[in-house]
Amino acid sequence: MGLLNPQNFIYGLSLALLVLIYLRSRSRPTIEVSSLMLFDEAPAPVASVRHVRIDPLFWLEMATLTALTLAIAGLYVMRPPSPGHGRSHALVFDLGAGMSAREGSGTRLDQARREAMEIINQAPVGDEFSVIAYALEAQVRHPQTANLASLRKALGDLVPMAVPARTAALRAALIRARIASEIDLFADRPPATAILADAASAARVNFHLVGSGDSNLAIVSLDPGIPGATRGRAVIRNFSARSHPCELAIDLGNNEEFHQTLMLAPREQVVVPFGPIRTGGVLHARILTPDAIDADNNRYAYAPSDRPAQVLVLSPDAAVRDDIARVLLAVNANFQIETADPAKYLAQANASGPNAKPLELAVMHDCYVPAAGAASTLLIYPPHLVKNLPYAAAIGISVQGTLASADIRSYGMGEAPGIESLTLGATRIVAIPEWMDLIATATGPGHSSIPLAAIGRAAGGPVGVLAFDVRDHLLLAPDHLDALVLTVDLIKQLTAPRDILIVPTGADVSVPATGTARVTQPDASARTVTADKWGHVRIRPLQAGRYTVESGGETTQVFANYYDAAESDLGAKSQAEANAPAQKAAAASNAQSAREAQPLVFILIALALLALTIESALLIGHAGRWGMRHV
Amino acid sequence: MLEARAFEPEFLRKLDRLVLGIKRARTVRAGQRALGRIQGLGIEPENFKQYAPGDDLRFLDWNAFARLDELMLRTYRADRQVEVTALVDASASMGLPERDDKLGLALAIGASLAYIGMADNDAVRIGAFSMHRGAMKFDATPFHRRRESYLNFRPFVMSVKAGGETRLGAAVDQLLLQRRPAGTVVVISDFLMNESDVEDALKRLVAARHEVKVVHVMGEQESTASYPSGLFRVRDAESGEVRETVLGPATAPALRRKVEKIVARMREICTTHAITYAQAFGAGNLESIMERELPALGIVR
Numbered sequence: 004m005g006l007l008n009p010q011n012f013i014y015g016l017s018l019a020l021l022v023l024i025y026l027r028s029r030s031r032p033t034i035e036v037s038s039l040m041l042f043d044e045a046p047a048p049v050a051s052v053r054h055v056r057i058d059p060l061f062w063l064e065m066a067t068l069t070a071l072t073l074a075i076a077g078l079y080v081m082r083p084p085s086p087g088h089g090r091s092h093a094l095v096f097d098l099g100a101g102m103s104a105r106e107g108s109g110t111r112l113d114q115a116r117r118e119a120m121e122i123i124n125q126a127p128v129g130d131e132f133s134v135i136a137y138a139l140e141a142q143v144r145h146p147q148t149a150n151l152a153s154l155r156k157a158l159g160d161l162v163p164m165a166v167p168a169r170t171a172a173l174r175a176a177l178i179r180a181r182i183a184s185e186i187d188l189f190a191d192r193p194p195a196t197a198i199l200a201d202a203a204s205a206a207r208v209n210f211h212l213v214g215s216g217d218s219n220l221a222i223v224s225l226d227p228g229i230p231g232a233t234r235g236r237a238v239i240r241n242f243s244a245r246s247h248p249c250e251l252a253i254d255l256g257n258n259e260e261f262h263q264t265l266m267l268a269p270r271e272q273v274v275v276p277f278g279p280i281r282t283g284g285v286l287h288a289r290i291l292t293p294d295a296i297d298a299d300n301n302r303y304a305y306a307p308s309d310r311p312a313q314v315l316v317l318s319p320d321a322a323v324r325d326d327i328a329r330v331l332l333a334v335n336a337n338f339q340i341e342t343a344d345p346a347k348y349l350a351q352a353n354a355s356g357p358n359a360k361p362l363e364l365a366v367m368h369d370c371y372v373p374a375a376g377a378a379s380t381l382l383i384y385p386p387h388l389v390k391n392l393p394y395a396a397a398i399g400i401s402v403q404g405t406l407a408s409a410d411i412r413s414y415g416m417g418e419a420p421g422i423e424s425l426t427l428g429a430t431r432i433v434a435i436p437e438w439m440d441l442i443a444t445a446t447g448p449g450h451s452s453i454p455l456a457a458i459g460r461a462a463g464g465p466v467g468v469l470a471f472d473v474r475d476h477l478l479l480a481p482d483h484l485d486a487l488v489l490t491v492d493l494i495k496q497l498t499a500p501r502d503i504l505i506v507p508t509g510a511d512v513s514v515p516a517t518g519t520a521r522v523t524q525p526d527a528s529a530r531t532v533t534a535d536k537w538g539h540v541r542i543r544p545l546q547a548g549r550y551t552v553e554s555g556g557e558t559t560q561v562f563a564n565y566y567d568a569a570e571s572d573l574g575a576k577s578q579a580e581a582n583a584p585a586q587k588a589a590a591a592s593n594a595q596s597a598r599e600a601q602p603l604v605f606i607l608i609a610l611a612l613l614a615l616t617i618e619s620a621l622l623i624g625h626a627g628r629w630g631m632r633h634v
Numbered sequence: 635m636l637e638a639r640a641f642e643p644e645f646l647r648k649l650d651r652l653v654l655g656i657k658r659a660r661t662v663r664a665g666q667r668a669l670g671r672i673q674g675l676g677i678e679p680e681n682f683k684q685y686a687p688g689d690d691l692r693f694l695d696w697n698a699f700a701r702l703d704e705l706m707l708r709t710y711r712a713d714r715q716v717e718v719t720a721l722v723d724a725s726a727s728m729g730l731p732e733r734d735d736k737l738g739l740a741l742a743i744g745a746s747l748a749y750i751g752m753a754d755n756d757a758v759r760i761g762a763f764s765m766h767r768g769a770m771k772f773d774a775t776p777f778h779r780r781r782e783s784y785l786n787f788r789p790f791v792m793s794v795k796a797g798g799e800t801r802l803g804a805a806v807d808q809l810l811l812q813r814r815p816a817g818t819v820v821v822i823s824d825f826l827m828n829e830s831d832v833e834d835a836l837k838r839l840v841a842a843r844h845e846v847k848v849v850h851v852m853g854e855q856e857s858t859a860s861y862p863s864g865l866f867r868v869r870d871a872e873s874g875e876v877r878e879t880v881l882g883p884a885t886a887p888a889l890r891r892k893v894e895k896i897v898a899r900m901r902e903i904c905t906t907h908a909i910t911y912a913q914a915f916g917a918g919n920l921e922s923i924m925e926r927e928l929p930a931l932g933i934v935r
Contacts, residue, residue: 032867033866033867033869034866034869034881035868035871036731036856036871037728037729037730037731037736037824037853037856037871037872038826038827038872039875040892040896041826041856041889041892041893042868042877042879042889042892043892044888044889044891
């Protein structure tokens with residue numbers, strides 16, 4: 004027995020009001036007489052004054068108000084569901100990377116699946132279930148159904164993802180589950196109390212905490228260094244409360260570059276230097292020691308090639324050319340950089356002839372030289388028009404104006420640090436084509452959101468755009484470090500090989516394709532994706548590892564890295580201990596799961612009506628005896 | 635307010651022909667005499683008698699001695715000097731029922747009797763008594779003899795308000811403590827009090843050689859028990875005691891029986907102690923009470 008809306012118990016104040024009204028009404032019409040002596044022989048019954056009098060009308064009204072108050076407060080009793088009365092359940096599963104943690108013979112998701120199957124098996128006939136999963140976003144995996152076979156299949160199809168479970172996705176999942184009368188939430192860490200409270204306002208929520216181990220190692224980051232020049236670094240973290248061995252191997256292609264076994268102290272994070280590696284390529288770091296989560300035991304990084312690469316820097320400002328050259332050398336010391344004023348470069352290009360080396364990258368500041376012929380192009384502060392001609396179709400951008408200043412608003416690159424608000428100087432208003440991925444946006448006077456940085460793969464090669472001006476040594480100014488980070492990030496992406504992409508899991512990846520593309524996932528499953536009108540297929544890697552996209556005889560490799568400090572930290576045991584009351588509550592609610600709350604609203608209202616009817620009958624009789632004036 | 639009626643000229647004209655029905659005329663003692671004989675000090679000759687030693691030589695009829703050579707003593711009829719006190723009950727019970735205006739009736743009767751008493755130049759006063767917070771409050775006007783000063787009663791009569799408890803015995807004690815000559819005391823009350831208290835008080839007045847007359851005042855609603863029917867809380871105006879009771883068709887006869895019992899008991903007490911008893915029921919009957927009821931009972935003539 005309990006109350007669904009205990010706050011409505013405030014209506015119980017009406018009882019106090021009734022008592023006041025009753026006491027007030029007890030003051031019957033008073034006649035002041037000269038002497039009570041005259042009434043000594045009055046034959047009518049004379050009642051002496053009493054402070055408490057049992058008045059049936061009062062008790063009936065009290066019963067009426069009590070019943071109505073309890074009805075408004077939502078009095079209910081727990082009772083077994085009546086046969087044939089189907090309840091609706093929602094089974095909500097956390098599919099974050101933490102649920103893939105191995106414990107015993109299975110994963111945490113397997114444990115959750117078993118508990119869910121137990122609930123389904125114990126449910127009375129006629130109960131309906133839905134399956135909802137969430138990680139990056141919520142998804143209804145199976146709508147409400149009483150078909151147990153399809154439910155079991157839907158549960159069996161659940162696979163944990165190599166992404167963190169987002170709180171917003173949990174909220175969305177619980178909102179979608181609200182149509183059910185009872186929600187069973189399976190997760191490896193307790194959600195915020197407020198989230199459960201919101202969901203509990205619409206349905207009964209049972210939380211099932213799964214998992215207890217904390218033995219997990221993760222590769223936090225991998226820096227390949229510069230081949231033949233600087234050492235690389237791998238950062239390893241032990242999330243366990245115990246010391247943990249870690250056998251680390253780093254491969255470059257098919258060659259093992261590094262292999263070492265470390266002993267990590269409890270919850271220690273170590274930096275493991277290696278190399279420098281001999282050549283460039285895809286570097287793969289692996290933790291060979293078995294631990295709970297596999298997804299964070301692998302990490303990929305691309306080491307730039309050590310071969311000399313020609314880079315052209317064009318800018319009308321000599322200081323800018325110098326700054327950009329410094330930045331390029333910092334990114335790759337093997338770059339052979341040529342700087343020129345765009346006005347003079349044409350003559351040089353014409354003079355270079357057919358023996359000129361191919362350009363790896365052309366960086367154009369406040370200019371556009373279509374004849375540069377670089378494999379990739381970075382446009383910085385692109386001008387409005389180039390000699391009254393629009394940009395080439397391969398570039399696809401258009402400049403619509405210039406702002407005196409702009410503030411960086413958001414920065415969407417996964418592996419780069421978040422950029423807070425930073426005021427830049429002059430900034431172009433650039434319209435980017437749809438096939439370009441927007442990396443950063445800015446706000447300016449009269450503009451709530453303008454593109455600040457974008458990158459895409461055009462037919463002629465990768466193209467990057469930075470809309471802000473870098474004059475006045477902006478890239479080297481300590482106060483504008485974020486602008487430098489953004490520039491370096493774009494340069495790295497533009498100089499990366501075309502057929503290799505290294506992205507974080509959960510990121511949207513756009514790969515050039517013609518017609519259809521065959522996408523092979525890390526688990527060797529394959530699917531066919533149709534390219535969009537810009538000749539790109541978009542995939543969202545939810546597993547850590549290598550994806551291959553084959554289209555038109557070309558193969559692009561997409562390496563997806565997973566690491567999330569919160570999700571990989573499997574300190575679920577200590578959290579479970581900290582949330583022991585919540586677990587007990589969940590256990591208690593599970594014990595009652597075979598019973599359902601039955602509101603007593605109708606019974607209470609019927610009682611109130613009965614009491615009012617009896618009171619009316621008494622009043623009618625009273626009126627017949629003493630007259631209406633005394634009712 | 636009915637008491638104002640007692641000062642209306644039209645009403646007073648009807649009282650002009652009435653005189654107070656006092657049975658005994660008393661003389662005023664003119665000091666202690668050795669022989670103890672009493673000589674009237676009036677101016678109206680009464681008789682002649684032979685002089686006897688010790689008689690007051692001031693009353694010798696010297697003309698008769700000169701003519702008859704006998705010492706003759708002229709005697710005079712003494713002037714009547716009766717103090718009349720109209721004692722009005724001003725307790726809270728006299729104020730209820732309000733529409734009956736019992737106190738107004740009692741004050742009007744008291745003032746009327748004072749006016750009538752002034753016809754014979756009797757010394758008249760009006761007093762009102764009630765018990766307030768355990769102390770007897772007895773207020774009275776000075777004695778007035780001549781009708782020219784009748785209007786001096788008006789401020790007092792108009793100022794009397796009903797309140798407090800009825801303690802007739804305590805009021806009589808106050809009256810007797812003033813040690814006034816025995817006179818006439820007209821007690822005007824509803825006598826809704828303890829019978830023994832009433833009888834004891836009246837007995838003490840009689841014992842003090844006062845000529846006592848009782849006017850029993852009662853309201854019309856009260857005497858006819860014309861209350862609305864239904865459930866009521868009934869509160870005693872004097873004691874504050876509350877009873878919840880049901881007033882219905884059977885209540886009125888019971889109340890009337892009780893009133894009749896009270897009247898019968900009062901009549902019995904008065905008869906026993908040779909007290910003139912008169913009823914004055916109903917404020918609307920003031921004129922008929924003064925012109926017919928009281929003369930019929932000998933209170934006025």
